[in-house]
Every structure is written in C-alpha cells, then in structure tokens.
Amino acid sequence: MKNIEDKAISEKLGGLDTLPQGYEPNLDSKWELLEASMSKRKDFSKRLVYVWISIAASLLILCSLGMSLYFNPDKEITPQNNVNSLATKALPNYSAEHKNPVENSDKIQTRIRFSRNASHVSIARNTNQPLVAQINTDLLKKDSVVENPEPEIINPFLSAEVVPAKKNKQRYV
Amino acid sequence: MKYFKEQFIKECSQGEKLAQKELFENLYAPMFRVCLRYINHVAEMEDTVMLGFMKVFQNIEKFRFEGEHSFFVWIRQIMVNESLMLLRKRKTNFMLSLDETFHETPADNEIICNMNTEELNTLIMELPTGYRTVFNLYVVEGYDHKEIAKMLNISENTSRTQLSKARNKLQGQIKQKEVLYEKHRR
Numbered sequence: 001m002k003n004i005e006d007k008a009i010s011e012k013l014g015g016l017d018t019l020p021q022g023y024e025p026n027l028d029s030k031w032e033l034l035e036a037s038m039s040k041r042k043d044f045s046k047r048l049v050y051v052w053i054s055i056a057a058s059l060l061i062l063c064s065l066g067m068s069l070y071f072n073p074d075k076e077i078t079p080q081n082n083v084n085s086l087a088t089k090a091l092p093n094y095s096a097e098h099k100n101p102v103e104n105s106d107k108i109q110t111r112i113r114f115s116r117n118a119s120h121v122s123i124a125r126n127t128n129q130p131l132v133a134q135i136n137t138d139l140l141k142k143d144s145v146v147e148n149p150e151p152e153i154i155n156p157f158l159s160a161e162v163v164p165a166k167k168n169k170q171r172y173v
Numbered sequence: 174m175k176y177f178k179e180q181f182i183k184e185c186s187q188g189e190k191l192a193q194k195e196l197f198e199n200l201y202a203p204m205f206r207v208c209l210r211y212i213n214h215v216a217e218m219e220d221t222v223m224l225g226f227m228k229v230f231q232n233i234e235k236f237r238f239e240g241e242h243s244f245f246v247w248i249r250q251i252m253v254n255e256s257l258m259l260l261r262k263r264k265t266n267f268m269l270s271l272d273e274t275f276h277e278t279p280a281d282n283e284i285i286c287n288m289n290t291e292e293l294n295t296l297i298m299e300l301p302t303g304y305r306t307v308f309n310l311y312v313v314e315g316y317d318h319k320e321i322a323k324m325l326n327i328s329e330n331t332s333r334t335q336l337s338k339a340r341n342k343l344q345g346q347i348k349q350k351e352v353l354y355e356k357h358r359r
Contacts, residue, residue, distance in 0.1 A: 006312045012290045013210070013297070013313050014174070017203035020291075025219070027198050034197065034226055035190075041227070 175199060176241040186233040197226060200245075204252045211256035212307045213298055253314060253316040257306070257324060265302050288350070296346045304339035311336050 019025070184192035187313075204222055212218045228251050236247055261296045297305060306325065310316045311332075316324070325332070 009293065009297075010313045010315070012288075012293055013206075016206045016290055016294065017175070019205055020209070023215075025201075026202055030201070030223070031194050032199055034223055034230075037223070038230060040225055041231070050337045 174242060175203065175245050177244045178241070182233070182236065183246055185230070186236070193230060198205040200226075200248060203245075204248065204282060207249055207252045208256050210313065211253070211306060212259060217259060220229075221255050221259050223251065225252040228255065229330065232334045249314075253310075260306065261326075262304065265306075288347070292350070296343060296350070298347065300339055300342055304335055304342060307332055308339035308343070 181196075185196055201222065204225060205218070208218045208221050208225070212221060223246075229248050232251075236244065238244070253256060298310065300308065307321055310321045310324065311318070318329045318336075319331045321327075322329045327335075
C-alpha cells in the first residue's frame, strides 16, 4: 500500500516542472546576475592562487637562505674575519723613529708604555699607533679579541745594530 | 524529466554562453520546484537555486555522460544538496521530539491519484521541516534510510520514524481533504 502511495506521490511531484502560479521571475536578469557572480568567483580564485604561490615562494626563499647559512658557516661574517682584516690594516707603519731605534729609544719607550696602558682598547683603535707593530694574526684567529686583548709587541731594540761598548781600562784595585 | 544530448553538455562545459543560458532557462523552473520541496522561504530558495546553478557550471567538466537522463539527475542532486546545506546552516532539528505519539491511518490511494498536484504539494509543504525533508528524500528522490541518515547526520531509526510520522500527518491531512470533498459533493 505504502509503495503504491509513494509511487503516486513521487510521480505527481516529479512531474512538476513549472513555476508556481503568480511567481514570474525575470530569467534574463537572473542569468546576468549568475554570470557576474561566476566571473567574480573566478577572479577571486585566481587571486587566491597568486596569494598562495607568493606565500610558498617566500617560504622557499627563507628556507633556502636558512639552509645555506646553516650548512656553510664559513661564509658567515664573524668577528674573526673582521679582526684579520683589521690586523692586516694595522700592520706596522714604520715611522722615522724606527729607522733609528737607538737614538729614539726614549720616545719609543713612552709609546710602548702608553700602548700597554690602553691594552684593552680594541685593535681598531690601535691602527694609528705605529708601535703596535705586529699582531700575531694566527693567535687572533684562535681567540677572540677580548680574550687576548694585549697584542704581542716586538722589541725594537732587538732589531737594532749592536754597537760594542768601549772597554773601560780603569780597573779597581 | 528533461533530456539533454551529449553535444549540448559539451558545449556547456566548454563555456559557451548561449548553451549555458539555454540550460539555465530550461532548468530554472524544475530546479525551483526541487528546492521548493525543502525550503519554504522564497528569497532563500532563489539564492539556493542560483548557488546550485553556479556549482553546476563550475563542476560541469567533472560530469560523466551516462544517458540522456543522467545530466538532469546530476543537476537535481546538486540542488538537493544545496537545499540540505541551507537547512544545516539554519540548524534545523531533524531529531524527533519524544513526547509526540503517532498512529498510522491508511490513506486511500485513489484520493492521492485524484488530487491536484499543486494541492498535494501544498499539503507536503505544510509538514514540519524535519518530516518534510525525510519524506521528500525517501519518497520523491528515492534515497534509502541509510543514505538519508548520513546526509542529515541522524540515525537510521530516526529517519524511519520521521518518515512514518510524516506519512501519518500527510494521511491525516488527506483524510481531512476527503471529508471536505464529500461535504462539497453533497
């Protein structure tokens, strides 16, 4: 019974393919509306794709940058490299005093004292100080500037000519 | 049910505006009727039909031709899904209220056959939303209780009970009509 009833109802309702009485929509305007909204959706989906592509690209760039920095630490700008370059720049700028170290020993001594007092001043400051003659760059590479603040100073007297002292003929009796 | 040839569907899927417009004009009324069975608010129904057509044109490339009826059935299914989506958005309660009791009273099949289609449609429209949805899905669209339960997120038993209640109510309404007819005849 139920099935017959159902069949009758479904046939009746399935056959309904006309609009209800009194309802007459303007199909042309509806179609235009549909077309407009469809094109809007297309534009939106295109924009969405571009946004996602740009996000993915920026993430990729960030990742690759991070990876390159992580796996190639030599290319990093470290203080060691800076120090090395500064040390090469701070190589001795021999003045006239060094040419005659024996004669100018007083001046040199005072400069050495001055430089020792300012031993914790960075090497960059010492670039104009000629008596910080040579900095052992190998040492600087191993330790940081702060750990080894006092530069090695070569005694200029060692490189000077040795003049034999006159023999004193006076003898104590 | 309307028939569509494969060539026409191809033209629609290739984005030919004239073919698409023809399809829209041909199917607007039947699809309006399909949505009308589920939604009784005209403005919401119009929106649902338009959304349904939008989905049809966006996904027409995915459609596989399996006979002249298949395209109509496919579009009708999209419209039903859109209507159900709207009902879900409205948070329609498809569950049963336990205090209601029902007794089946068989309706005369002859009365249904003699009834005007619009009258029958009006009677169905008068059913509560939960009853009407299950009744339409089962009787008109031909889904079984398992499928309906999945679609409406309810249990199969609820679907069965909703259908029985819908039938009961509809039969009561038909009986009333019958009495009215009898009175009118006399």
